[in-house]
Amino acid sequence: MSGNIEQVIRGGVNAGIKGIAQLSNALRSRSGEHPYLVGIHAPLREEHTLTNLRVTGTLPNDLNGRYLRIGPNPLAPVNPATHHWFTGEGMVHGVRLGAGTAQWYRNRWIRSAAISDSLGEAPVAAPAGRARGQVNTNVLGIAGRTWALVEAGVSPVLLSDELETMAYDPFGGSLRGSFSAHPHRDPDTGELHAICYRGDVHDIVWHTVLNAAGEVVRELAIPVSDGPSMHDCALTKRYVLVFDLPVTFSFKMVLAGHPFPYRWNPEHPARVGLLPRSGAAADIRWYEVDPCYVFHPCNAFEDEAGGVTVDVVAHDRMFDDNFDGPDGSRATFERWTLGATASKVQRRVIDDESQEFPRYDERLTGKPYRHAYAMAIAAPGAGLVNDTRLFHHDLATGQREVHDFGPRRHPGEFVFVPRHAQAGETEGWLIGLVVDMNTQTTDLAVLAADDFTAPPVALVHLPHRVPPGFHGNWVPDVGG
Numbered sequence: 001m002s003g004n005i006e007q008v009i010r011g012g013v014n015a016g017i018k019g020i021a022q023l024s025n026a027l028r029s030r031s032g033e034h035p036y037l038v039g040i041h042a043p044l045r046e047e048h049t050l051t052n053l054r055v056t057g058t059l060p061n062d063l064n065g066r067y068l069r070i071g072p073n074p075l076a077p078v079n080p081a082t083h084h085w086f087t088g089e090g091m092v093h094g095v096r097l098g099a100g101t102a103q104w105y106r107n108r109w110i111r112s113a114a115i116s117d118s119l120g121e122a123p124v125a126a127p128a129g130r131a132r133g134q135v136n137t138n139v140l141g142i143a144g145r146t147w148a149l150v151e152a153g154v155s156p157v158l159l160s161d162e163l164e165t166m167a168y169d170p171f172g173g174s175l176r177g178s179f180s181a182h183p184h185r186d187p188d189t190g191e192l193h194a195i196c197y198r199g200d201v202h203d204i205v206w207h208t209v210l211n212a213a214g215e216v217v218r219e220l221a222i223p224v225s226d227g228p229s230m231h232d233c234a235l236t237k238r239y240v241l242v243f244d245l246p247v248t249f250s251f252k253m254v255l256a257g258h259p260f261p262y263r264w265n266p267e268h269p270a271r272v273g274l275l276p277r278s279g280a281a282a283d284i285r286w287y288e289v290d291p292c293y294v295f296h297p298c299n300a301f302e303d304e305a306g307g308v309t310v311d312v313v314a315h316d317r318m319f320d321d322n323f324d325g326p327d328g329s330r331a332t333f334e335r336w337t338l339g340a341t342a343s344k345v346q347r348r349v350i351d352d353e354s355q356e357f358p359r360y361d362e363r364l365t366g367k368p369y370r371h372a373y374a375m376a377i378a379a380p381g382a383g384l385v386n387d388t389r390l391f392h393h394d395l396a397t398g399q400r401e402v403h404d405f406g407p408r409r410h411p412g413e414f415v416f417v418p419r420h421a422q423a424g425e426t427e428g429w430l431i432g433l434v435v436d437m438n439t440q441t442t443d444l445a446v447l448a449a450d451d452f453t454a455p456p457v458a459l460v461h462l463p464h465r466v467p468p469g470f471h472g473n474w475v476p477d478v479g480g
């Protein structure tokens with residue numbers, strides 16, 4: 001996700017140290033296979049275009065658009081001694097649905113400089129001074145166009161509707177700095193808010209806002225220390241939440257030749273900030289929080305007294321004891337309260353079973369909500385995508401429902417798609433990929449959110465295994 005080390009080194013480290021880092025990388029070796037290069041994670045070696053896909057069940061007639069998902073998929077051989085799951089070249093997968101049929105599946109590498117070179121293609125367009133780095137973390141529709149996103153410094157990538165890389169494009173030149181893989185759309189204004197950082201700048205992060213037309217209208221510098229990795233943020237009606245947690249840039253990792261230079265840092269104070277959406281950095285109200293790491297908040301909203309509630313997946317530790325990917329520590333679903341007059345985050349565990357990739361009905365971003373969905377994580381230390389279950393949390397009753405896809409069938413992140421604009425909070429579908437390790441195939445599964453434990457209403461069958469990735473989104477033909 002943030003492994004753009006060439007950019008990091010170019011920005012902050014001299015050529016001699018770069019040489020040491022490259023030598024360290026080359027000299028490292030390991031016994032055994034890298035867990036994120038084999039088994040369910042073994043990369044695809046081809047790009048496919050498949051049409052008239054086989055469907056079991058009935059695809060809803062009003063699902064007209066594309067389900068897109070992106071993740072790491074290295075092409076050239078990598079050094080397994082230093083490879084990190086987050087630093088694989090990005091590959092985007094898409095399934096187009098329309099009028100009750102599954103019209104196509106495509107998978108395409110994002111054309112980084114290395115991918116274009118490996119495929120013998122000319123480099124794609126990029127503005128002067130912008131690296132054609134790895135982009136592997138999120139793919140979504142913004143203002144009618146399709147974008148692949150990553151954090152830490154590399155420009156957004158514009159994709160065609162059929163997933164070809166068009167250009168590295170900092171939103172038409174309106175983005176001066178870095179972007180994030182996790183912008184959040186205000187459902188009332190259409191604005192997108194993100195907290196952004198750069199691998200080569202360790203004392204500033206930015207609050208970046210796009211208007212509904214997809215143009216950057218604000219890049220507010222926020223002072224920080226140690227180069228914290230801020231993967232995501234959350235949005236309420238008046239605030240953006242800034243998660244300044246103890247995973248920070250590590251020169252030691254750079255010197256050791258690791259392409260992913262972020263580590264757990266117990267010296268870094270853990271805090272969460274409430275930034276008024278139009279305020280200055282000095283207006284941020286910071287709350288101390290017990291050390292942990294949050295990749296992904298779910299939703300956030302304000303109470304009448306002026307406090308803020310945010311639901312998160314909190315990892316006890318991150319990048320502390322594992323160099324291949326995320327740590328296997330507990331990842332609990334929690335409700336955090338930032339009281340109007342408090343100075344510390346109150347944490348309450350909603351569900352102590354490990355899980356990740358929380359999603360909700362994004363028409364409710366920044367507002368009170370009731371339903372959340374997350375991917376279960378079965379066994380700490382066995383990789384992130386290793387369970388067969390999805391969870392549905394009813395946050396009003398505290399009840400949890402489980403949808404189990406069955407032995408060796410592993411879901412990734414599922415996204416909620418409302419049936420229509422006025423539909424209720426569970427009146428819609430949950431869409432995501434399920435890898436079947438029994439047959440080395442993959443299904444795009446469509447569940448009815450209001451009948452969560454029932455069999456999927458439809459499965460679109462793909463004849464190959466799609467390696468687990470990070471994030472996916474539904475991009476409707478109209479309004480996407």
Ligand SMILES: [Fe+2]
Binds near residue numbers: 137181182231295471
């Ligand atoms: Fe993420």
